[in-house]
Amino acid sequence: MNNFVFYSPTEFVFGKDTEQQAGALARKFGAHKVMIVYGGGSAVKSGLLERVRHSLDAAGLPYCEMGGVQPNPVDTKVYEGIDVCKREQADLMLAVGGGSVIDTAKAIAAGACYEGDFWDFFIGRATVKTALKVGVVLTIPAAGSEGSGNSVITKTATLQKLSLRTPAALRPVFSILNPELTYTLPPFQTACGICDMMIHILERYFTNTPDVEIADRLCEGTLMAIMKEAYRVKQHPDDYGARANLMWCGMIAHNGTCGVGCEEDWASHFMEHEVSAIYGVTHGAGLATIVPAWMTFMAGHHPEKVAQLGNRVFSIAETDDKEEMALQTVARLKHFFRYLGLPVSFRELGIEHPDIDRLVESLHRNKGEQVGNYVKLTREDTRAIYQLAEV
Numbered sequence: 001m002n003n004f005v006f007y008s009p010t011e012f013v014f015g016k017d018t019e020q021q022a023g024a025l026a027r028k029f030g031a032h033k034v035m036i037v038y039g040g041g042s043a044v045k046s047g048l049l050e051r052v053r054h055s056l057d058a059a060g061l062p063y064c065e066m067g068g069v070q071p072n073p074v075d076t077k078v079y080e081g082i083d084v085c086k087r088e089q090a091d092l093m094l095a096v097g098g099g100s101v102i103d104t105a106k107a108i109a110a111g112a113c114y115e116g117d118f119w120d121f122f123i124g125r126a127t128v129k130t131a132l133k134v135g136v137v138l139t140i141p142a143a144g145s146e147g148s149g150n151s152v153i154t155k156t157a158t159l160q161k162l163s164l165r166t167p168a169a170l171r172p173v174f175s176i177l178n179p180e181l182t183y184t185l186p187p188f189q190t191a192c193g194i195c196d197m198m199i200h201i202l203e204r205y206f207t208n209t210p211d212v213e214i215a216d217r218l219c220e221g222t223l224m225a226i227m228k229e230a231y232r233v234k235q236h237p238d239d240y241g242a243r244a245n246l247m248w249c250g251m252i253a254h255n256g257t258c259g260v261g262c263e264e265d266w267a268s269h270f271m272e273h274e275v276s277a278i279y280g281v282t283h284g285a286g287l288a289t290i291v292p293a294w295m296t297f298m299a300g301h302h303p304e305k306v307a308q309l310g311n312r313v314f315s316i317a318e319t320d321d322k323e324e325m326a327l328q329t330v331a332r333l334k335h336f337f338r339y340l341g342l343p344v345s346f347r348e349l350g351i352e353h354p355d356i357d358r359l360v361e362s363l364h365r366n367k368g369e370q371v372g373n374y375v376k377l378t379r380e381d382t383r384a385i386y387q388l389a390e391v
Contacts, residue, residue, distance in 0.1 A: 001211050001261035007167050008255050010147055011174045014248070018176045019137050022052050023059030025174045026092055029133055034063040035090035037081060037105040039070070039097045043139065048181060052096055052137060064088040072276050072283065073100040073107075075155045078118060081108035085132070092133045095172075099143025099196075099283075102136055103151040106170045109134050110151075122153060122162040128169045136175040141182060141247040142193030142284060144200055144254025146175040154277050160366055161277035163269075167256070177251070179243035187234070191340035192284025194230045194246065197253040198223060199287045203266050204259030206298075206305050206374040212262050219258045220312045222249055227313075230340060267372025268294045271382060274359045274366075279351055288342040289349050292330050293389035299326035302375050306330075346390050356386045 013021055026034050034056055036049070043049040044067075056063050066081050085093070085108055095105035109132040111118030120126035136146045145151070149171040154161040164170075182190070205219040226249045232242035252258065271294070272286040298306050303326035310316035310329030319325060334344045343349040360383050363371065370376040377385070 001215075002209055002263060004261050006256055006260050008147065008171070008257075010172050010255075012147070012177060012251070013174065014177045014244075016178060016180055018178045019048060019051050019181070020055050022094065022135065022137055022176060023055035023057070023061055025176070026056065026061055026094060026135055027059045029092065029135065029173045031061055031092035031133070033088065033090045034061050034092050034094050034135075035081070035085050035088065035108075036063055036065045036094045036096060037069060037101055037108065038065070038067045038095075039101050040068070042184075043067075043096050046181075046184065048137070048139070049096060052094070063094075064090055069097065069101045069104045071100050072154055072161070072280060073104045073152070075119060075153055077104055078107040078111060078153060081105075082111040082118065085112045090132070092135060094135045094137070096137045096139070098138070098140030098193075099145045099152075102134075102138075102143070102145035102172070103153060105134055106131075106145070106149075106151040107153050107164075108132075110164075110166070110170060119155060121166075122155075122164050128164070128166045131166075131169045134170060134172045136172045137181075138175060138177050138247070139181045140185065140189065140193055141250035142196040144197060144250050146172060146177065147251040147255035150254070152273070159277045159362070161273040162366060163273070175251075177247050179240055179247050182243050182247065183238045185237075187237070188282075188285075188341055190233060190237070191230075191342050192282050192288075193250065194226060194340060195284040195288045195337065195342055197246075197250040198226055199268060199291055200253040201258050202291065202309075203269060204262055204264050205309065206265045207259075207262040208374060209262045215258060215260060215262050216308075220309070222252055222258060223313050225249055226253075227336060230336075234340065263373050265372045265374040267374070267377055267382075270367050270371055271359075271363060271385065274363045275349075275351075275354075278355070278358065278362070279349075281349055281351070285343055285349060288337045288344055289346060289389050290385070292334050292337075292344050293385050295326065295330045295333070296388050297381070297385045298375065299323050299330065305374070354386065354390065356383060359386055
């Protein structure tokens, strides 16, 4: 196990009707004026946004708003939000939505305290030292952004989809998680969220770091819980217990708990970011396409951890043929994704003829000549993985 620092100060308020505590929590964390950031019409139509406004009124907190954040959030919305935030002199961002909304709020929180271009943080030109506080009312369990300091934004001019990790400055000070808010999610969106949280775990699980049994078991147990609850929620979308477990799993998957002491991989996420940046697909659906291809490649290059996953999570019998065990693991994972209604190839994703040259070039321009850590992937390797994802 490697040396590590684990820092996770977020206050989680979990359960029914907890969105009504948003104002009190914002006041508790020192807010004087709140900026509400939200997405499309669902927060409005469901009455959630009105309940959040009422809670802020009850706490005596003024607020301003910015709506219209779209999936695969973009830099133009962040710039708009920074302007609103500075003009209104807001000092706490309240994200009401899923990962795209939360990531946008985090980027605004960093950019509002910086004299330069917020994009400097994403390309490594500057480091986030100070930021406005961020609070969350979560509506989509998926990205885990409610418990992490991470943000992913796409620059529209160059179609660069890049991630930013700031464990201290941008980790939400509070996150409100009410599983009832997820009852009305469309089945496809629920499935994409399930895939996203599973791959967050696998990015940590696929490590070469020795003596990480506790991390392995946390990953395996959380994956098994996600899959069990996924079957329940597929059959009964308003099952509170299943929704509650999935909501908490999404946070656990990405707040760092499952990866302490491990060198993490993240090649699959980086490869998918190129797909969703260029083709505009839903992130979870893109991951369901890329990850089985990545695991198939690993079966022939470094099958040991894939085989372990198959044995411990998918009950594949252990043998000396680790490559065959790994391929069986891929087949089981694809079967599960298809059960959820997810694509497992570019063709099923709706991309008949992916521009693999463009994907490879953009990936390595953004992430360097080698990508990932479980196996350090060259251009030839990532090309092979994208090709495996075609059918």
